[in-house]
Amino acid sequence: MRVALLGCGTVGSEVVRLLHSQSADLAARIGAPLEIAGIAVRRIGRDRGELPVDPAVFTADPFDLVKRDDIDVVVECVGGIEPARSWLVEALRAGKSVVTANKALLAEDGGTLHDAAAQGGGDLYYEAAVAGAIPLLRPLRESLHGDRVTQVTGIVNGTTNFILSAMGATGAGFAEALAEATDLGYAEADPTADVEGFDAAAKAAILASLAFHTRVGAADVHREGITEVTAADVASAKAMGCTIKLLCIAARGTAADGGETVSVRVHPAMIPLSHPLASVGDAFNAVFVEAEAAGQLMFYGPGAGGAPTASAVLGDVVAVSRNRLAGVRAASESAYADLAVRPMGEALTRYHISLDVTDRPGVLAAVAGVFAEHGVSIATVRQGAAGSGVAGRDEDADLVIVTHVAPDAALAATVQALRGLDAVRSVASVLRVEGSA
Structure with missing residues (x-):
């Protein structure tokens, strides 16, 4: 089986090394040896260390490489939208199987790749695009096809998880934790x-x-980052028996007309320590x-890095190579449900809201009235000691309010109204609460 590799950076070079060091085992698993027939790179003369390949396999012409008749499998480790999309569409339409770790391209225009694979009759595999070496996409695509998945909740970015973990462990602010992650x-x-x-x-x-x-697609996903998470938010989460994580949440829902929908969102959230x-x-x-029948399943492991990602890439290479030798194709894309994507405003969630308020009678009633006006039920209220420590504000108090589940639009409107309330000096922070906290 002759392999064309597009890109030879951190992941691509690990693919080469693993393919070489495990060549005998891979050949036994596939039923034929794997051979790197070409490696497309931007600069042929760049020092890449001691890679176990003939320098003659390097080329600066990826289009010519993927068009070659002797190529069976194209492995893409470049990333980005273009020119990667054009290369892979060309390969797939020519009937070659493709293995990619390109999450940005799959999220932006995965439909085009799937259509090209269907047209050419090859396989499109991308286990390494999400969560590195963790076997996750294949179980969703194959193992759970006999079940009905209701929700997927994940921590899928190692950088942000490291930052938030460091903030929780040391009490550091975002900037300090980011600096540590960079170092x-x-x-x-x-x-x-x-x-x-x-x-x-x-x-x-x-x-x-x-x-x-x-x-x-990526445009369907509501997205918020972690740059606004503060040390005070982390401390407040601890006081509630929670921690803060950047979560991706994809869930089935029901529209007003009774039809099924799906909501997809990424944002920081408090989750209970349990x-x-x-x-x-x-x-x-x-x-x-x-899932309805399987219940709750969890997939865990290293989500990034050259070797873990290369492991997932090679697993896909083995799968598509075995299919080609057997003269079969893997199951095609399953998009039959075609569910409507639910707007973020309709997503059901909970809020943790920290308010800096004037410490005088009637403030709590006024704040509660705003929640009632927008149809949002309050689950808990915690009031801090008078005095916020801010110069000239000796009569301040802190209110921390956690809501019951409500549509996100109603919660957002409540926060906006609170900002206009005379008794509220500032809305210090707003975080969603997920799980059963």
């Missing part, structure tokens, strides 16, 4: 994709598409799947 190599020089939730949102779209048999995801620390990933 240790967990955060990129430009961490925007991670800390603003773009990476997690792409993965959420892929998970929702598989779990609910519906094409869900929740299985609460103990997932450092840069690890975990995904909690709920």
